[in-house]
Amino acid sequence: MAEGNNVREYSGVWVFVEQSNGQAARVSLELLGKGRELADKLDVALTAFLIGGAIGDLGKELICYGADKVLAADDPAFNEYHTGVYTRIIADQVTKEKPEILIIGATPIGRDLAPRLAFRLDTGCAADCTALDVDVEKRLFLATRPAFGGNVMATIICPDYRPQMATVRPGVMSPCERDGSRTGEPVNLDVEPYRNSAKVEVCETIYEETEGVDIQEAERIVGVGIGVGDRETLDQIKELAQLLDAEVGASRRAVEAGWLLHDCQIGQTGKTVRPEVYIACGISGAVQHTAGMCGSKLVIAINSDPMADIFSVADYGCVGNLADIVPALIAEIERSK
């Protein structure tokens, strides 16, 4: 057994806050909500760790969303995310302040940053978690993540090393209600040692004009399976998606049958999606498909076969023909507007 660090010296819960242009990423507020709960259970402070350029009043906002303290590295040089610079800023403060728990959003940036940071701090990090808790008695952080296509949940612990780290999928935790009466003063860190230290140059940053949102970023998806049957039903499903402000995705079989393009294929050989809501229309639910969408927050499945596998990953199921149910849904949505 490799020797861990002295775990008893470590105390407090930290949340890394991702921001752009002074706006916190939603996942960071979600993590502050969860972090507040964990900090209360452990009876310790919750610290928000903020890095950015021109972050303005965001520090104070984070206190309203549950943080007791805010550590901010605020400098125009940190406007762009740099793995090396961000890692160094956080690692230096962690080494100094010794938090017992450090939580980071499992966004593209978080998934780039957290593993490198964990390795530098000589600790472990549980990736892409969907549930967090603490064992108060043993003072252990319990990080739970879906394993193997989401059919098994695994709870990961890091007993001998600190901080205990996890990245958490966006959309699975809830932010605290904003409380403007909470008080606290953000602390600005000395940024001088970190300026001009980037080894990677960011030559260009292109914010994609979202014309037909990338399905991986979509919050709402209507998925089309081979059960769609005919062009008319497909058109109705597209109309339904439009009414719901949703993107259209597809199973491999629906793509192979030519109903939709590969670009929107979801599953093992396509894209992995984690929308807020996924409406599966005529999708049988083979594991190749469900592995790509089982992170969806709410799944509603419509299928003519009551034994279809898709129902095992659904929250709500409707048994029936798409050609009947989809037009009824469209009518109902229009009526309710």
Add this chain to the structure above:
Amino acid sequence: MNCIVCIKQVPDVSEVSWDPVTGSLIRKGIPSIINPSDKTAIEAALRIREQCGGRVVVLSMGPSQVDEALREATAMGADEAIQLTSKQFAGSDTRATSYTLGLAVKKIGQYDLIICGKEALDGMTAQVGPQLAEFLNIPQLTYAVRIDVREDRVRVNQKLGDVRRVLETRLPALITVERELNEPRMAPMDAIIEAYGKEIEVWGPHDLDGDHTRFGLKGSPTKLRKMYSPKLVKSRLEMLQGNREELARRVVQILKTRRFL
């Protein structure tokens, strides 16, 4: 231009089935494949070699059958394959894995680029690439959808969610690749047959110059506390009942409650 590609052998998920009674994965008899984005990494290295010359070394840690993945990589065109296999490596978390791979990279010695897949189909942590880069103290350029090598520098188009960035750094560096980067070539049949006759170099703990207490399950900071089937915790499915109008009303009601409408 010397590239080291780190690959993982994973179960072919398209062949996976589930035990209908226990809900658990049936692993028996499932064929193994090279993790898809790792295959993209191999292809990327081969194209860099075609353009700039140099060598491609493929590295993989895993049980003895990992040699199949390495043979396939050789058949695709890799110059050399190294297998890290030992009971002492078993049960490694991402930290122990990247530490072990890192020691092997140091033993290989001279390299300009390390290329890894973005994430593995089975674990899906996407952690080993960045951790290996940290161990080697080189920059990481993640989520690459385009790679351009010019002399001692590399430029990568990075897909950072809905932002696209162009990153540039001096070599050596580590790149993790998205599957959309390229279409990996098929290994020709004669090359596959030839690869099966080759001897694959196997390294164990004693071939690596490092701290052996950092290997495998014992050297992993993260531990599995428990595993459970989410279905046993809550059977979340509610079957909606009624004719099509009633079904539609219920669905709309659910969408409204959750503020989607």
